[in-house]
Amino acid sequence: MSSTKRVLIVDDEAPIREMIAVALEMAGYECLEAESANQAHAIIVDTKPDMVLLDWMMPGISGVDFARRLRKDELTADMPIILLTAKGEEENKIKGLESGADDYITKPFSPRELVARLKAVLRRTTPKGVEEPVSVDGLTLDPISHRVSSEGTPLELGPTEFRLLQFFMTHQDRAYSRSQLLDMVWGGNVYVEERTVDVHIRRLRKALGERHEYLVQTVRGTGYRFSANVA
Amino acid sequence: MSSTKRVLIVDDEAPIREMIAVALEMAGYECLEAESANQAHAIIVDTKPDMVLLDWMMPGISGVDFARRLRKDELTADMPIILLTAKGEEENKIKGLESGADDYITKPFSPRELVARLKAVLRRTTPKGVEEPVSVDGLTLDPISHRVSSEGTPLELGPTEFRLLQFFMTHQDRAYSRSQLLDMVWGGNVYVEERTVDVHIRRLRKALGERHEYLVQTVRGTGYRFSANVA
DNA sequence: CTTTGATGTCATGTTTTTGTAACAACATTG
DNA sequence: CAATGTTGTTACAAAAACATGACATCAAAG
Numbered sequence: 236m237s238s239t240k241r242v243l244i245v246d247d248e249a250p251i252r253e254m255i256a257v258a259l260e261m262a263g264y265e266c267l268e269a270e271s272a273n274q275a276h277a278i279i280v281d282t283k284p285d286m287v288l289l290d291w292m293m294p295g296i297s298g299v300d301f302a303r304r305l306r307k308d309e310l311t312a313d314m315p316i317i318l319l320t321a322k323g324e325e326e327n328k329i330k331g332l333e334s335g336a337d338d339y340i341t342k343p344f345s346p347r348e349l350v351a352r353l354k355a356v357l358r359r360t361t362p363k364g365v366e367e368p369v370s371v372d373g374l375t376l377d378p379i380s381h382r383v384s385s386e387g388t389p390l391e392l393g394p395t396e397f398r399l400l401q402f403f404m405t406h407q408d409r410a411y412s413r414s415q416l417l418d419m420v421w422g423g424n425v426y427v428e429e430r431t432v433d434v435h436i437r438r439l440r441k442a443l444g445e446r447h448e449y450l451v452q453t454v455r456g457t458g459y460r461f462s463a464n465v466a
Numbered sequence: 467m468s469s470t471k472r473v474l475i476v477d478d479e480a481p482i483r484e485m486i487a488v489a490l491e492m493a494g495y496e497c498l499e500a501e502s503a504n505q506a507h508a509i510i511v512d513t514k515p516d517m518v519l520l521d522w523m524m525p526g527i528s529g530v531d532f533a534r535r536l537r538k539d540e541l542t543a544d545m546p547i548i549l550l551t552a553k554g555e556e557e558n559k560i561k562g563l564e565s566g567a568d569d570y571i572t573k574p575f576s577p578r579e580l581v582a583r584l585k586a587v588l589r590r591t592t593p594k595g596v597e598e599p600v601s602v603d604g605l606t607l608d609p610i611s612h613r614v615s616s617e618g619t620p621l622e623l624g625p626t627e628f629r630l631l632q633f634f635m636t637h638q639d640r641a642y643s644r645s646q647l648l649d650m651v652w653g654g655n656v657y658v659e660e661r662t663v664d665v666h667i668r669r670l671r672k673a674l675g676e677r678h679e680y681l682v683q684t685v686r687g688t689g690y691r692f693s694a695n696v697a
Numbered sequence: 698c699t700t701t702g703a704t705g706t707c708a709t710g711t712t713t714t715t716g717t718a719a720c721a722a723c724a725t726t727g
Numbered sequence: 728c729a730a731t732g733t734t735g736t737t738a739c740a741a742a743a744a745c746a747t748g749a750c751a752t753c754a755a756a757g
Contacts, residue, residue, distance in 0.1 A: 276568070280590065304544075308590055393703055410612035414585060426582050430745090431705055437746065438704095454612050455713070455744070456625030462611065465620070624714055625744095661734090662716055668735065669715095684734070686724075 240357060243267040245275040246290040246319065255288065258346035272301040279311055283422055286357060291320040302336050310418060315360045317352060369404040371463050374447045376404050385446055392442040395435055403461030412458040471588060472496040472513070476506040477521040477550065486519065489577035503527035510542060517546040517588060546591045548583060600635040602694050605678045607635050616677055623673040630670055634692030643689040
């Protein structure tokens, strides 16, 4: 694994969060913590963690409802979720999985078990684009080595351009508005001018060179689109 | 956008409400105002706005308590809330998000920032309808990639023609007057000559080419119709 | 404390799009 | 067939949207 995975732990009890955090950090994960569903939502929108560990029983919005809410939102729809449920409640299991969680684990659990589950879920859900190199018509982006090459020769592009291209290559043939791109590539709550997107599109095109700039297409009145097909 | 979004502004100071209202109306939102939590509640129940801008500091019930109250009631549980907090109070941020707000913004803020936040929250919370490609007799319009093709080969058409065609393809076999088309395709409160529709119809027909222009039919004395059946 | 690189914003130059007006073509009615 | 009301076409100027290069800022690296 090239980059360390970030896991958001959502539980109202600080000691439990801590315990989990310690276990995960020992296993090489980076941890974020939230003590309520809403705080969690803010963090998710803000930092886009790779996975969410969610307590089932919480004051305010319950874990299941929260999971459901995450599934509805496009931005978070395919974020892996593991539910933490109290032991021996079969019903929870069912509702939990119905709500769209990827797995559940009953308390109490051993750190080893938790890490194992987590790895399993990540393995199941991440190969979908995040780990595999993508390539289109001689242009290749490798998320692992964090490199882009055109017909084999490496390309120079800044961090933002990289993320932009990565997003595009994993979401082809689809027109995105500038705001959508800001959301998906820049991350949630940042406030930047929409025109800034234009500039980065420009930089990306420049970096791609004549050979490939046709892939980044402008959709007038709407935004941009990445596609191997000519407009 | 299909319909203009309505925003309820809750603040006890009328000048501030006004200021915000002006900014939002310039950005194309419809504003409602309330100067207390109770009045706000009445308006919400009554008119169901699309989002609530809530001042943190208010006499009587505070913004946070009110937010919490809204979250508890199923009827208003998933109404987006943005909290307006005084500057430099980090604690507010946390409590605010805990209380269930979707975002917060610290005073003083620029109108532009407010509008940006608002847009972001609305975009995140408004579930987007499933946009399926439509096709008729070899003519296909794909809203996702924002493309139109005739027998597979892509067609060039401007933004307005695209919207016009999209409207037609999703409302076939029905005659529309010019003013109806202006309403549906151009959007509510724009003033343009009715004859302008003719011109765009012309452009659309041209873009469709001989193969498909028969689909756009003139209904003399009334307007136009899109149909696969000959008149 | 410089230097360097990345990023967001502006100002400016280009290209498209769009609304209208003017006129041609057409249909309808008497 | 004239007269009249409607629609089709084209040309054009204003406006909007986009592209581009330059610049200021900020943060990390040296």
